[in-house]
Amino acid sequence: MTDVSLLRFQTHPDRPEEPGTEILIGVGSRKALCSELARAFPEAPFALLVDEQVLAAWRPYVEGLTTSPLTMLALPAGEEAKNTESWVYNQRALVRAGLPRKGFLVGIGGGATGDLCAFSAATYHRGIGVALLPTSLLAMVDAALGGKCGLNLPEGKNLVGTFHDARLLIVDPAFLRTLPPEEFLSGMGEVLKYAIGFSTDLFGLLENHSDLGPESDQDLLSSIVGRCLRIKASVVESDPMETRGGRILLNLGHTTAHALETWAARHGQLLSHGLAVGLGLRVALIEAHHRKLISDLDLERCVLLLERFRMPSTPQEVLADLPTPGIGDLESLIARDKKRGAREVSIILPTERGSCEAKSSTPQAFAARILGTLFSS
Numbered sequence: 001m002t003d004v005s006l007l008r009f010q011t012h013p014d015r016p017e018e019p020g021t022e023i024l025i026g027v028g029s030r031k032a033l034c035s036e037l038a039r040a041f042p043e044a045p046f047a048l049l050v051d052e053q054v055l056a057a058w059r060p061y062v063e064g065l066t067t068s069p070l071t072m073l074a075l076p077a078g079e080e081a082k083n084t085e086s087w088v089y090n091q092r093a094l095v096r097a098g099l100p101r102k103g104f105l106v107g108i109g110g111g112a113t114g115d116l117c118a119f120s121a122a123t124y125h126r127g128i129g130v131a132l133l134p135t136s137l138l139a140m141v142d143a144a145l146g147g148k149c150g151l152n153l154p155e156g157k158n159l160v161g162t163f164h165d166a167r168l169l170i171v172d173p174a175f176l177r178t179l180p181p182e183e184f185l186s187g188m189g190e191v192l193k194y195a196i197g198f199s200t201d202l203f204g205l206l207e208n209h210s211d212l213g214p215e216s217d218q219d220l221l222s223s224i225v226g227r228c229l230r231i232k233a234s235v236v237e238s239d240p241m242e243t244r245g246g247r248i249l250l251n252l253g254h255t256t257a258h259a260l261e262t263w264a265a266r267h268g269q270l271l272s273h274g275l276a277v278g279l280g281l282r283v284a285l286i287e288a289h290h291r292k293l294i295s296d297l298d299l300e301r302c303v304l305l306l307e308r309f310r311m312p313s314t315p316q317e318v319l320a321d322l323p324t325p326g327i328g329d330l331e332s333l334i335a336r337d338k339k340r341g342a343r344e345v346s347i348i349l350p351t352e353r354g355s356c357e358a359k360s361s362t363p364q365a366f367a368a369r370i371l372g373t374l375f376s377s
Ligand SMILES: NC(=O)c1ccc[n+]([C@@H]2O[C@H](COP(=O)([O-])OP(=O)(O)OC[C@H]3O[C@@H](n4cnc5c(N)ncnc54)[C@H](O)[C@@H]3O)[C@@H](O)[C@H]2O)c1
Pocket: 051, 052, 053, 054, 057, 077, 078, 079, 082, 109, 110, 111, 112, 113, 115, 135, 136, 137, 138, 139, 142, 143, 144, 145, 146, 147, 148, 149, 150, 157, 158, 175, 176, 177, 178, 179, 180, 183, 186
């Protein structure tokens, strides 16, 4: 095992009785899974939930684990697993396998697997422990940490959910070797968010490595993922349950992203989350520049970074048949977003390269900004 660095932090510093999340990041850290489980959950039985596409790519690793699970459940790949039917199916399988109250779950897969697995753990016997091995870039830098978990309903995404921190996260960039390139790009949207809104250090690192991909040097990937996780950890620590306002900063680029993803879905098209966040970052940068929050030079460097990482400058660049929304369409999509009040919307804007703040706008004004930035020819 090379270069395993262990970062430990407490997600609830004001509630020391809670164990918080321990993170092990590094190339080869997956090989420490069994010993880490034995330390975090001494002598407790566990069930393994694995994304089936990840299982196909990593079968020798999963089957070679030296500590056997009570049962292993292969989940439909990605988002297909994140629904109530799958949740019921898995809960019943856990009962039949005899997983006790002191048992725990281990999830191996992307953000969808992590969400289902943590939600299953939160609800099984009124709550058992969970450990996650995120295998997509998005899950490594974002989804696996912070306790949010949930399921989709036919009415919409993430409508059922709760907070349930993973006790242990093992983050091994080796998994990225088998991640499809478009999924890597999707994770890059979140990485760029951290660089533009939270860290000049990460920004500089990305400027020097714009050819980054699943096959890149794993120590480099590890240090990029580690920087993102440290940022997310510090934001989550400041606002663990999303009640104090700090965590809203993680929505940089997301008001636009959610509106565009919904608009595309309404027209039967899929806009990847990462590309939607990339477009949202562009809108936030233009709005920030318009408000004189960032300099010409910072705007130029940030937009150049987005372009070097192949983030589109308009949605129609990747979805040629997507109709242009009317201002009213965008306004109602923004106002429906659950994170905002009726008349004012909170928007997160870069205040210089590597930092951001919550500001307010009206849905109408922000819809006009999105239209003007992303849809004008
Ligand atoms: N809980 C949170 O805080 C949070 C935050 C952000 C996103 N999310 C959720 O995360 C999900 C998106 O996560 P995602 O982008 O990881 O998508 P995902 O879990 O759907 O995975 C994307 C695809 O990549 C495949 N895959 C993953 N890792 C692989 C690997 N190493 N090798 C080969 N294939 C691999 C999966 O099978 C799937 O087909 C959404 O459901 C979203 O709502 C949750």
